[in-house]
Amino acid sequence: MTNAAPQPNSYRNQPDAQGHFGQFGGRYVAETLMPLVLDLEKHYRAAQADPAFQAQFDDLLEHYVGRPSPLYYAERLTEELRKDAPAGKGAQIWFKRDELNHTGAHKINNCIGQILLAMRMGKTRIIAETGAGQHGVATATVCARFGLPCVIYMGATDVARQQPNVFRMKLLGAEVIPVTSGAATLKDAMNEGLRDWVANVHDTFYIIGTAAGPHPYPELVRDFQSVIGKEARAQMLSRINRLPDLLVAAIGGGSNALGLFHPFLDDDVKMLGVEAAGYGLDGNEHAASLLGGFPGILHGNKTYLLQDEDGQITEGHSISAGLDYPGIGPEHAWLKDMGRVEYTAITDDEALDGFQLLCRTEGIIPALEPAHAIAAVAKIARDMDRDQIILANLCGRGDKDIFTVAEKLGVEM
Amino acid sequence: MTRLANAFPADRAALVCFVTAGDPDAASTPAILDALVEGGADVIELGMPFTDPMADGPAIQAANLRSLAAGTKTADILQIATGFRSRHPDVPLVLMGYANPMTRRGPEWFADAAAAAGVDGVICVDIPVEEDASLGPALRAKGIAPIRLATPTTDAARLPAVLDGAGGFLYYVSVAGITGKQQAVQASIEEAVARLKASTDLPIAVGFGVRTPEQAAAIARVADGVVVGSAIVDIVAQHGANSSGPVRDYIRSLSSAIATARQTTNA
Numbered sequence A: 001m002t003n004a005a006p007q008p009n010s011y012r013n014q015p016d017a018q019g020h021f022g023q024f025g026g027r028y029v030a031e032t033l034m035p036l037v038l039d040l041e042k043h044y045r046a047a048q049a050d051p052a053f054q055a056q057f058d059d060l061l062e063h064y065v066g067r068p069s070p071l072y073y074a075e076r077l078t079e080e081l082r083k084d085a086p087a088g089k090g091a092q093i094w095f096k097r098d099e100l101n102h103t104g105a106h107k108i109n110n111c112i113g114q115i116l117l118a119m120r121m122g123k124t125r126i127i128a129e130t131g132a133g134q135h136g137v138a139t140a141t142v143c144a145r146f147g148l149p150c151v152i153y154m155g156a157t158d159v160a161r162q163q164p165n166v167f168r169m170k171l172l173g174a175e176v177i178p179v180t181s182g183a184a185t186l187k188d189a190m191n192e193g194l195r196d197w198v199a200n201v202h203d204t205f206y207i208i209g210t211a212a213g214p215h216p217y218p219e220l221v222r223d224f225q226s227v228i229g230k231e232a233r234a235q236m237l238s239r240i241n242r243l244p245d246l247l248v249a250a251i252g253g254g255s256n257a258l259g260l261f262h263p264f265l266d267d268d269v270k271m272l273g274v275e276a277a278g279y280g281l282d283g284n285e286h287a288a289s290l291l292g293g294f295p296g297i298l299h300g301n302k303t304y305l306l307q308d309e310d311g312q313i314t315e316g317h318s319i320s321a322g323l324d325y326p327g328i329g330p331e332h333a334w335l336k337d338m339g340r341v342e343y344t345a346i347t348d349d350e351a352l353d354g355f356q357l358l359c360r361t362e363g364i365i366p367a368l369e370p371a372h373a374i375a376a377v378a379k380i381a382r383d384m385d386r387d388q389i390i391l392a393n394l395c396g397r398g399d400k401d402i403f404t405v406a407e408k409l410g411v412e413m
Numbered sequence B: 001m002t003r004l005a006n007a008f009p010a011d012r013a014a015l016v017c018f019v020t021a022g023d024p025d026a027a028s029t030p031a032i033l034d035a036l037v038e039g040g041a042d043v044i045e046l047g048m049p050f051t052d053p054m055a056d057g058p059a060i061q062a063a064n065l066r067s068l069a070a071g072t073k074t075a076d077i078l079q080i081a082t083g084f085r086s087r088h089p090d091v092p093l094v095l096m097g098y099a100n101p102m103t104r105r106g107p108e109w110f111a112d113a114a115a116a117a118g119v120d121g122v123i124c125v126d127i128p129v130e131e132d133a134s135l136g137p138a139l140r141a142k143g144i145a146p147i148r149l150a151t152p153t154t155d156a157a158r159l160p161a162v163l164d165g166a167g168g169f170l171y172y173v174s175v176a177g178i179t180g181k182q183q184a185v186q187a188s189i190e191e192a193v194a195r196l197k198a199s200t201d202l203p204i205a206v207g208f209g210v211r212t213p214e215q216a217a218a219i220a221r222v223a224d225g226v227v228v229g230s231a232i233v234d235i236v237a238q239h240g241a242n243s244s245g246p247v248r249d250y251i252r253s254l255s256s257a258i259a260t261a262r263q264t265t266n267a
């Protein structure tokens, strides 16, 4: 059961040469950026073909990031959920422990790959956008590691709710620029990142933090994050000699989910992506672009977007800053339309329950993003048989979120 | 499209003027457009506001947000265009904006509506030639010119692709950056215009960062058109619903500088 090369009808051979995933994806950028985006693709193809690039990536992931991350059977959580499951029900719950990575989330996998690419291209300045601050911290980290100046754009709202990460970025030597336009969250930070890039194309590399943006970003971010799913697949086979029945991951832009899902796309494994339902999908206060949005064009790609009937982008809401984005990576839009991956959404309150459930049953404080995945797992596990296996991506640890959670729980710190 | 072709006279550069539709509100825009024409504008670029104007600097970003905050809808913009066309049957009108508002109801819907409103051309900032299929064919089918952008990063190898399927005029963005920032040095503009002219018969209009009559005249000596945007938007930001007078005076200062620009050098 090794993971063979994709066949012609594989779900793993997207995008096409133009960067399209079916009708989604593409390169919707200003002409100034277009030559750069083409150049990036050229360099990425060369890097893919260069064993030295892959070797350096693997070496840094092992010795700097701390990979492979463990695959963990969550025995007490499994038992807890079986308590009120029907007889014979209550699937086994496993986690891919990417919260144990250096910097505490999956974001660093992608940053290592992109900064190596930036240096290959001779770029000397790094910029990035960040929502929760995890991608900002990961970017600032790799910039410190390789000695490159780093500018992080972060919505002013997020700066306020993610103070610990703002301080981390500054300690790591990054300049953090609060963005006040729009709702001052991730989308606005991304606009500002693109504005910086267009004005500094000669020396600047933009490390995009999720599997979105103009081609080839969705593809290369997915490829760098696929280390999650490749490891998990091999670990499952060596530990219990079978593949899981269901994969579950939280979705902001979709990078941790694709990283887990992609290596399994041609296997007989079901997949569930979990969007943020905020205060509920019936209102406008959510960040579920696939379940509550429509196809459109933003930030360089065509994908599902939260928008009004005139194509104006609407402001989402999620308790989790990392999920608070009105779009989604184009490959998810395609996987949804193909019916290969199912998508659901979890509210703020449900995510808070999932957060506390994992703390109490497993001694793991998750980030609010994977808390959405945990809440979804808790709902589904009781309907699955006991011998079935759910593998969820524990893509970040919760240290950054304790202030938000304390406030929601009415605890003063 | 003939309106656009006639807008670039042989003996002087055309003045291309940008304002954001619905800034400060949809009711104020018609008088501002009239002021542009009275001041001597040859082509009007009517900006369609978008929540996420990624290629724009602070001035035009703020104009977009003012317009949307005032409740401007796509229907209002089309109505502004329709009214302009009936008052000014000969002045070319171009819609400029971002892909999502233009394609939300489908490219054919947008092309139909724009054609019915008397629009001559469309500039879509974030649809490069690689994604032309998303809008270009629908526009061309309705006789609307897809106006393309060339930039300092558009090299000789790429230029033919950018020109393929282009119409109206070629908009040379003289600075790699967002709108409203520094103007490029004159020598680089001259060199770029010469390079572009060697590749196309379309008129070349140059913009980004043009503010003063002197800057406009300098560009008018070498290019077929001068594009001014943020400077006009700044006047609207300052004067709001009473912008017509100041806009007219400002445009007049530009158009008279452009009118004599080539005589000054040839004399």
Ligand SMILES: Cc1ncc(COP(=O)(O)O)c(C=O)c1O
Pocket: A105, A106, A107, A131, A132, A133, A134, A135, A209, A210, A211, A250, A251, A252, A253, A254, A255, A256, A257, A321, A322, A323, A367, A369, A370, A395, A396, A397
């Ligand atoms: C821990 C964590 N998980 C998930 C996300 C969402 O991003 P993505 O969907 O790309 O994995 C973020 C974003 O900041 C994050 O910090």
